[in-house]
Amino acid sequence: MQSCIIVDDEEQCRTALAALLAQWCPDVVIAAQTGSLSSAMAAIRRHSPDIVFLDIELSGASGFDLLEALHEPDFGVIFTTGHNEYAVRAFRHAALDYLLKPIQPPELIQAVQRSSERGESSAAALRQLQRQLLSDTPQRLALPTSQGFTFVAIPDILRCEAEDNYTRFHFHSAESLIASRNIGEYDKTLTEHNFMRVHKSHLVNLDCVRHYIKGRGGSLILSDGSTVDVSVRKRDEFLRRFMS
Numbered sequence: 001m002q003s004c005i006i007v008d009d010e011e012q013c014r015t016a017l018a019a020l021l022a023q024w025c026p027d028v029v030i031a032a033q034t035g036s037l038s039s040a041m042a043a044i045r046r047h048s049p050d051i052v053f054l055d056i057e058l059s060g061a062s063g064f065d066l067l068e069a070l071h072e073p074d075f076g077v078i079f080t081t082g083h084n085e086y087a088v089r090a091f092r093h094a095a096l097d098y099l100l101k102p103i104q105p106p107e108l109i110q111a112v113q114r115s116s117e118r119g120e121s122s123a124a125a126l127r128q129l130q131r132q133l134l135s136d137t138p139q140r141l142a143l144p145t146s147q148g149f150t151f152v153a154i155p156d157i158l159r160c161e162a163e164d165n166y167t168r169f170h171f172h173s174a175e176s177l178i179a180s181r182n183i184g185e186y187d188k189t190l191t192e193h194n195f196m197r198v199h200k201s202h203l204v205n206l207d208c209v210r211h212y213i214k215g216r217g218g219s220l221i222l223s224d225g226s227t228v229d230v231s232v233r234k235r236d237e238f239l240r241r242f243m244s
Helices: 011-024 035-046 063-069 087-094 105-118 120-133 184-193 232-243
Strands: 004-008 028-034 051-055 076-081 097-098 140-144 148-151 157-163 166-171 176-179 195-199 203-205 209-213 219-224 227-229
Touching: 004 011, 004 035, 004 076, 004 105, 011 028, 011 105, 028 035, 028 195, 035 051, 051 063, 076 105, 140 176, 184 195, 184 203, 184 209, 195 227, 195 232, 203 219, 203 227, 209 232
Parallel strands: 004 028, 004 051, 051 076, 076 097
Antiparallel strands: 140 148, 157 166, 157 203, 166 176, 195 203, 209 219, 219 227
C-alpha cells in the first residue's frame, strides 16, 4: 500500500483524481486532499506520504513554491496540470511523472507503478528537481530508465533518436542511453538549449553539426561522424538556423 496527498486548488479536480485512484489504483490510500500551499505543507508533515499529486498552478502560489520550501523530501511527486508550459516540460524529467488534465487511467496507473518501483531513486530525483528550481538555466536532465533515473549534462548530448515510445540519447563520449519516454517529450525542453528536431526520429545538438549534405531533405554529419537525415519539411527551417 502507498499513501498519497492530492494538492489542487480546484475541488472538482481533487474529486475526479480521488475517484480515478479508487477505481484504478486501489493500493493507493488518500491521506489528505488540500487546495493551498500552507495546508499542503501541513498535510505532508502530518502524513509523510509516499506520493504527492501536485498541481502546478495554485491560487496565489505555484506547486514549485511547495518544492522549494521542503527539506530532504522522501516522497515522489506526480505533477498534475492543465497547462503544458515550458517550466513543466523542463522539470517533468526529474519527477515521477506528469499527468495532463483530464487525467487518463492508463497514465495514472503507470505513474503510480513508477512510485512503487523506484523508491529511493524517486526521492533522489525530487532533490535534484529542487536544485534545478534554484537555477536560472538548468543544464542537466534526469532521464527515466528501467532502473531509476540517470542525470546527464545537456551539453554532453550529441543527439536523440526515437525508438518507438523510447528515446536513445547519444553522447560525445560515444556512449548511449535509452530513456523510457518518447522523443516528443524532450523536443521543447532541448530546443531551449540549441537543439532542433530535424526529423520525426531525430533531435540534434546544433552545436555539433559539422556538414550539411544537399538532397531532397538533406542530411547532417555530426562531430562524431554520424549521419542524420533531415526531413523535407524541416529543411528550410534547419538551413535558416544553421546559417544564422
